[in-house]
Amino acid sequence: xxxxxxxxxxxxxxxxxxxxxxxxxxxxxxxxxxxxxxxxxxxxxxxxxxxxxxxxxxxxxxxxxxxxxxxxxxxxxxxxxxxxxxxxxxxxxxxxxxxxxxxxxxxxxxxxxxxxxxxxxxxxxxxxxxxxxxxxxxxxxxxxxxxxxxxxxxxxxxxxxxxxxxxxxxxxxxxxxxxxxxxxxxxxxxxxxxxxxxxxxxxxxxxxxxxxxxxxxxxxxxxxxxxxxxxxxxxxxxxxxxxxxxxxxxxxxxxxxxxxxxxxxxxxxxxxxxxxxxxxxxxxxxxxxxxxxxxxxxxxxxxxxxxxxxxxxxxxxxxxxxxxxxxxxxxxxxxxxxxxxxxxxxxxxxxxxxxxxxxxxxxxxxxxxxxxxxxxxxxxxxxxxxxxxxxxxxxxxxxxxxxxxxxxxxxxxxxxxxxxxxxxxxxxxxxxxxxxxxxxxxxxxxxxxxxxxxxxxxxxxxxxxxxxxxxxxxxxxxxxxxxxxxxxxx
Amino acid sequence: xxxxxxxxxxxxxxxxxxxxxxxxxxxxxxxxxxxxxxxxxxxxxxxxxxxxxxxxxxxxxxxxxxxxxxxxxxxxxxxxxxxxxxxxxxxxxxxxxxxxxxxxxxxxxxxxxxxxxxxxxxxxxxxxxxxxxxxxxxxxxxxxxxxxxxxxxxxxxxxxxxxxxxxxxxxxxxxxxxxxxxxxxxxxxxxxxxxxxxxxxxxxxxxx
Numbered sequence: 001x002x003x004x005x006x007x008x009x010x011x012x013x014x015x016x017x018x019x020x021x022x023x024x025x026x027x028x029x030x031x032x033x034x035x036x037x038x039x040x041x042x043x044x045x046x047x048x049x050x051x052x053x054x055x056x057x058x059x060x061x062x063x064x065x066x067x068x069x070x071x072x073x074x075x076x077x078x079x080x081x082x083x084x085x086x087x088x089x090x091x092x093x094x095x096x097x098x099x100x101x102x103x104x105x106x107x108x109x110x111x112x113x114x115x116x117x118x119x120x121x122x123x124x125x126x127x128x129x130x131x132x133x134x135x136x137x138x139x140x141x142x143x144x145x146x147x148x149x150x151x152x153x154x155x156x157x158x159x160x161x162x163x164x165x166x167x168x169x170x171x172x173x174x175x176x177x178x179x180x181x182x183x184x185x186x187x188x189x190x191x192x193x194x195x196x197x198x199x200x201x202x203x204x205x206x207x208x209x210x211x212x213x214x215x216x217x218x219x220x221x222x223x224x225x226x227x228x229x230x231x232x233x234x235x236x237x238x239x240x241x242x243x244x245x246x247x248x249x250x251x252x253x254x255x256x257x258x259x260x261x262x263x264x265x266x267x268x269x270x271x272x273x274x275x276x277x278x279x280x281x282x283x284x285x286x287x288x289x290x291x292x293x294x295x296x297x298x299x300x301x302x303x304x305x306x307x308x309x310x311x312x313x314x315x316x317x318x319x320x321x322x323x324x325x326x327x328x329x330x331x332x333x334x335x336x337x338x339x340x341x342x343x344x345x346x347x348x349x350x351x352x353x354x355x356x357x358x359x360x361x362x363x364x365x366x367x368x369x370x371x372x373x374x375x376x377x378x379x380x381x382x383x384x385x386x387x388x389x390x391x392x393x394x395x396x397x398x399x400x401x402x403x404x405x406x407x408x409x410x411x412x413x414x415x416x417x418x419x420x421x422x423x424x425x426x427x428x429x430x431x432x433x434x435x436x437x438x439x440x441x442x443x444x445x446x447x448x449x450x451x452x453x454x455x456x457x458x459x460x461x462x463x464x465x466x467x468x469x470x471x472x473x474x475x476x477x478x479x480x481x482x483x484x485x486x487x488x489x490x
Numbered sequence: 491x492x493x494x495x496x497x498x499x500x501x502x503x504x505x506x507x508x509x510x511x512x513x514x515x516x517x518x519x520x521x522x523x524x525x526x527x528x529x530x531x532x533x534x535x536x537x538x539x540x541x542x543x544x545x546x547x548x549x550x551x552x553x554x555x556x557x558x559x560x561x562x563x564x565x566x567x568x569x570x571x572x573x574x575x576x577x578x579x580x581x582x583x584x585x586x587x588x589x590x591x592x593x594x595x596x597x598x599x600x601x602x603x604x605x606x607x608x609x610x611x612x613x614x615x616x617x618x619x620x621x622x623x624x625x626x627x628x629x630x631x632x633x634x635x636x637x638x639x640x641x642x643x644x645x646x647x648x649x650x651x652x653x654x655x656x657x658x659x660x661x662x663x664x665x666x667x668x669x670x671x672x673x674x675x676x677x678x679x680x681x682x683x684x685x686x687x688x689x690x691x692x693x694x695x696x697x698x
Contacts, residue, residue, distance in 0.1 A: 063598060063646040064591045127558075271596040383644055451596040458591040462543055 027103065027155035034150035042095070042391060043151050045425040046102025054427055056100055057379065057386035060450045064458045068114035069252020070107055070379040071259075071456075072096060072390065073449040075274060076360035076372065077436050084274045084445055085358045086266075087302070087373065089452065091259035092251040093142075093224045093309055095149040096375050096390035097156075099425065104152055106386070108159035110379055111251055115160075115219035116167060118249055124218065130169035131186040136212040137164070137219035138190045140178075140197040142309060143340060147193065154191070157221075161189040182213050198228040203235060208246045220249045223256045227307030227348035231341055237348065252380075254460035260307045263353045268455045273448035277358070281351040285330045288352040292317050292326055300357035300405065305333050307348035311412050313337045316357055318405045357411075359399070361436045368398025372435055373413045374426060376449045385453060387446045389426025392435070396422060494658065497676045508620040514627035516574040516672050517664050518656035522555045523580055527622045528655070534618035540607035546587035547611035550641055554579045562640050567652060568631030574668055575629065578654035583637055584612050585647040598646075608650045619655060627654040 035041050051057075072094040075086050097104040115137050119125050126132050139157045141147050158175070164187055165173040174185035178192025178200065190197060190212060200213045210217045226245075229235040236243050247253045258264055262279070269276035280295060282288035288303065295301045296319050305313035313336040315329045333352055337345035362369025375390035393413035404410040424431040432442065497513040528551070535547055552559035563581045564572065575581070586608035590601035616626040634649035643649060661672040682693035 063589075063644065268593075271594055383646075454591060455593055455596050459593060462545055 027151075027158070030154050031151035034154070037150070038148060039151045040095075040148045040423070041151060042099040042149070042423065043102050045099045045391065045423065047425070047427065048101040050427050051100050051388070056427070057106075057377075057388040058446060060385050060387060060447065061383065062380055062385040062450060062454050062457075063383055064454050064461070065380045065385065066382050066457075066461070067117075067253065068110045068381050069255065070097065070110065070377060071252060071255060071449075071453055073274075073376040073378060073445075073452060074373045075376060075445055075449075076358055076374070077441075078275075079359045079361050082361070082436060084441070084448065085277060086269055086274045086452070087277075087355070087358065088262050088304075089259070089265050089456075090309075091223045091255055093222050093259065094375075095152050097377055097379070098152045099390045099423075100377070100388045100427075103159075104156040105159050107379060108156045108163060110381060111156075111160050111219060111221060112163035112167065113381065114251060115164065118218045122216070122218070124216065126169075128169045129167065131171040134182070134184075134186050134188070134215050135218045136182070136188045136190055136215045138178075138197050138201070138212055138217060138221065138225070140192065140194045140220075140222040140225050142224070143193055143195065157189060157191045160221075164189065182215065187218075188212075188215065194222065194224050194228045198225050198232060198234075201225065201229060201234065203229075203245060205244075208244055210245070210249060217249045219251070221251050223250055223252070223259045224307075224309055226250075226256060227260065228341075230307070230348045231344045233344070233347070254457055258456050258460060260348075262304055262306075262355070263351075265452075265456075266355070268452055268459065269448075272451040272455065273444055274452065277355045279353050279355045281353050283351050285327065285334065285352075288330045288333075288354065289323060289327045292330070292354050293323065295354055295356065296321075298356055301354045302357050303329065303333055303352055303354045305337050305349040306351055306353070308337055308340070311408075312340050313349065314412065316405045316411065321405075359401075362399065363392075363394050363431070363435050365394075365398065368400075370397070370422070371395040371399045371411050371413060374432075374435075374437065374445075376426075376445060378449050378453045380453060380457075385450045387449060389432075389442065391426055392424040392428065392431050394422035394424070496673055499676055499678075508617045512616065512620045513625075513676050515625050515658055516577075516627065516668050517659035517661050518577040518579060518625070518654065519659040520577075520579065521657045522553065523624050523656060527619070527624055528553075528580065530622055531615040531619045531624070531655070535611040535615040538607070538611035538614040540610065541601070541603045542590060544587065544590040544601065544604075544607065546590065546601065546604045547608045548585045548587070548647060549615075550583040550585070550637075550643075552581045552583075563637070563652070566632045566634075566637045566640065567629065568633070571629050571631045571652075574664060575627070575654045577659055577663070578627070578656045580655040582615075582653040582655060583632075583641075583649055584608055584651045584653060585643060585649045587646055588648045589646060604648070605650055612651060612653065616653070623657065624655055625658050628652070629654065 031043055070092050072090045073086055074088055075084050077084055097107045119135060124131055124133050124135055141153045161173055161175050168187060171186035173187045173189060174183060176182060176188045176190045178190055178196035182188045202211050204211055230237040235245050247256050250256050263281050266276045266279055280291035282291050292301050292303060300316055300318045302316050313333045315332055317326050317329050334346060334349055337349040360371045363372045372392055372394045374392050377388050377390050379386045395410055395413045397407060397409040399410050499510045501510055532549060540546060552563040554560045563583060567575055586604040588601060588604055589598040592599045612628060619626050629652045632652045637643060637649045661669050664672055681697045685694040685696060686692050687694040
């Protein structure tokens with residue numbers, strides 16, 4: 001519904017400089033309007049006083065992190081062992097940052113600080129902090145059909161625009177819908193869905209930097225723009241990763257590739273306190289079928305496409321399926337992507353990855369035990385990370401091991417595209433206790449999430465997070481005395 | 491007088507000119523180094539080896555003809571270095587990450603090689619500079635704590651060295667003692683003092 005997207009954007013593109021002090025509820029009307037459109041009302045779960053009482057967000061040192069960003073770590077406790085697993089990590093493409101306090105101001109602040117840093121280091125600011133050249137920030141939300149988080153997204157973009165307005169020394173700032181031309185403002189804060197925003201992004205081959213309608217970009221809020229640029233052939237890709245592009249304008253930019261590399265994410269969990277899962281990567285449907293067959297020896301297998309979001313193309317195969325049935329599921333992975341992203345979806349959908357299915361402990365409800373996952377937010381800045389639980393997401397229907405592979409509602413807790421959602425606050429002690437998340441276990445998961453973020457950041461800083469970027473893993477694992485610290489430490 | 495004539499070493503073996511023609515001058519010309527030459531220095535540093543591919547080196551650049559950082563970084567130098575380094579059009583502070591992040595431990599761990607690895611990166615930059623006609627003078631005499639404060643250097647990083655960068659200037663502008671040093675021949679220990687075989691202190695037969 002591109003028309004609806006446009007209408008939303010125009011409805012909310014009324015930003016101008018605010019001279020009157022805003023109340024805490026200034027975005028409430030927007031959220032209520034969005035709620036009537038079946039928005040996911042995570043903001044209603046927010047409780048700033050409760051968050052303060054519980055010490056959220058909790059802060060941890062994160063010395064190796066040298067820029068701004070946010071990741072969302074989705075964890076479960078295994079029904080059999082009780083150990084924590086992570087089925088994936090998302091980046092700033094994901095939402096829920098309003099579930100703690102009812103707004104995403106802290107996230108907007110993080111985005112604004114990064115944007116200002118990029119503007120400064122690229123020489124776009126004068127000595128008084130004013131923009132010397134017109135520039136653009138882009139804020140893309142999901143494709144409309146799966147986009148149900150406008151109550152978080154639109155207020156956050158407006159908060160971002162306000163913060164930039166206050167900090168750019170009087171340089172005019174204007175919100176723009178992705179469909180409209182830019183004006184004479186110095187900073188255009190552009191918002192729209194991923195395809196609409198990506199349509200006007202161009203890569204300068206000389207600098208490998210992104211521009212928007214001829215103006216330089218200082219911020220891009222959603223890493224899902226990247227696969228869209230690949231799909232529309234504006235950016236080349238190799239091994240599922242976009243190449244020849246300066247990524248520094250993206251929020252959490254070092255992790256942009258890892259956001260879509262669900263396999264590498266698992267490897268980076270090693271040593272964090274969250275159990276890594278084995279996985280396969282397949283460059284073709286046939287290879288995916290063969291790999292899935294092999295992995296099925298250990299139980300059901302979840303398969304995911306590269307570069308998708310919102311649960312698109314995620315399927316499960318179970319022992320007992322014929323090769324033809326497995327093949328059908330693999331084709332469905334790609335078909336789902338084509339349906340959502342268009343004919344060129346295959347350009348970003350491979351490699352297909354497969355992982356063992358981890359059945360979570362059950363959340364007891366009147367109709368039976370529901371599977372769940374807990375989303376943890378790690379918002380970071382140079383030197384430190386702030387962590388908080390977002391939401392406990394329940395699968396809409398009770399789990400039945402005999403039929404779940406035919407019913408996504410039994411095992412996918414992702415809220416995108418649902419008519420009904422079952423969300424609990426991440427601060428709801430009774431809900432957490434019901435699934436086995438004690439305060440100590442939660443703290444362990446928080447620390448593990450920070451460790452994952454630091455590992456991912458460090459590996460990415462060295463060479464985009466590729467396995468080859470870090471050289472100590474094998475030798476240190478095999479021989480802990482490999483690096484003779486004691487010998488050389490005075 | 492050209493200081494280079496005295497500093498050039500006649501090696502006993504074939505060496506690249508970046509080794510034989512490199513020394514640490516105290517007099518620089520006013521000509522600012524071209525940005526592409528400075529970029530090439532740091533690109534060379536970027537490619538330097540490091541333990542575990544940790545890449546601990548970080549650089550802070552201050553150019554006389556660009557921005558307002560130069561006086562601040564200059565103020566970190568010791569008085570002895572201030573006496574001559576004011577002629578350098580570019581100052582660089584090189585710092586090393588003191589701990590390394592272990593992917594195995596998922597935590598910061600000791601990294602006693604950090605200064606060694608910084609040195610590798612700094613020397614790479616210095617040799618690249620020489621190859622494009624620039625000279626560098628690395629300096630230990632500076633106040634790392636002052637640099638920390640003035641440039642918000644995080645605790646994880648240890649300032650290791652400052653480097654004066656530029657084109658060679660005339661030694662005639664230097665005060666007497668410095669001018670004398672600038673024109674003195676470049677001296678080094680003989681190789682027999684440095685390279686041993688069989689046991690420590692026994693000069694290698696390579697140089698008999």
